[in-house]
Amino acid sequence: DVKVTQSSRYLVKRTGEKVFLECVQDMDHENMFWYRQDPGLGLRLIYFSYDVKMKEKGDIPEGYSVSREKKERFSLILESASTNQTSMYLCASSSPGGTTDTQYFGPGTRLTVL
Amino acid sequence: EDQVTQSPEALRLQEGESSSLNCSYTVSGLRGLFWYRQDPGKGPEFLFTLYSAGEEKEKERLKATLTKKESFLHITAPKPEDSATYLCAVQGGGNFNKFYFGSGTKLNVKP
Numbered sequence: 001d002v003k004v005t006q007s008s009r010y011l012v013k014r015t016g017e018k019v020f021l022e023c024v025q026d027m028d029h030e031n032m033f034w035y036r037q038d039p040g041l042g043l044r045l046i047y048f049s050y051d052v053k054m055k056e057k058g059d060i061p062e063g064y065s066v067s068r069e070k071k072e073r074f075s076l077i078l079e080s081a082s083t084n085q086t087s088m089y090l091c092a093s094s095s096p097g098g099t100t101d102t103q104y105f106g107p108g109t110r111l112t113v114l
Numbered sequence: 115e116d117q118v119t120q121s122p123e124a125l126r127l128q129e130g131e132s133s134s135l136n137c138s139y140t141v142s143g144l145r146g147l148f149w150y151r152q153d154p155g156k157g158p159e160f161l162f163t164l165y166s167a168g169e170e171k172e173k174e175r176l177k178a179t180l181t182k183k184e185s186f187l188h189i190t191a192p193k194p195e196d197s198a199t200y201l202c203a204v205q206g207g208g209n210f211n212k213f214y215f216g217s218g219t220k221l222n223v224k225p
């Protein structure tokens with residue numbers, strides 16, 4: 001079974017803090033993704049990576065950065081947390097090939113910025 | 115504009131009352147359509163991938179079908195444990211890494 005794990009289920013931070021969210025997958029997937037999910041807005045793509053040290057902006061990259069130093073690990077960084085970044089953060093991974101590639105999600109991190 | 119629309123937003127069923135959830139899409143160059151189940155406070159759990167019109171997939175009480183413009187998730191004789199939000203996503207639109215997600219249908223099955 002594919003397993004995607006995220007470092008924290010719940011996180012509370014203060015405005016202006018630097019926040020690191022970690023994601024690890026154990027299936028040797030090339031692609032990894034960070035989404036945020038908000039009521040009424042659905043899932044929105046923040047960044048994705050298709051290889052080590054490679055990254056591409058998604059739909060809402062402002063205020064975020066990412067790091068992928070190893071294939072299995074993809075980190076999301078909030079450089080200076082703000083209250084409008086309070087959200088559920090979801091990591092996903094997939095392996096390209098065939099007709100399409102299914103994304104498998106982690107359990108999510110509920111981040112609250114005070 | 116590439117987008118995915120799910121209906122209804124919410125659905126309340128009695129246990130055993132079969133129904134269908136709809137996912138319509140305007141994404142060009144479909145590479146795949148995905149159904150996920152999401153429980154409150156958790157990440158989406160993969161259910162099905164459909165690749166081409168006419169394809170069907172089944173798992174227990176769930177059956178997913180695909181046409182050129184929409185997909186249906188049929189739930190036969192649902193149980194309370196089927197209560198969850200069901201998400202639809204479409205891969206396509208020229209960027210094979212791009213997934214377009216619908217806003218989901220929140221299903222509540224009463225005993």
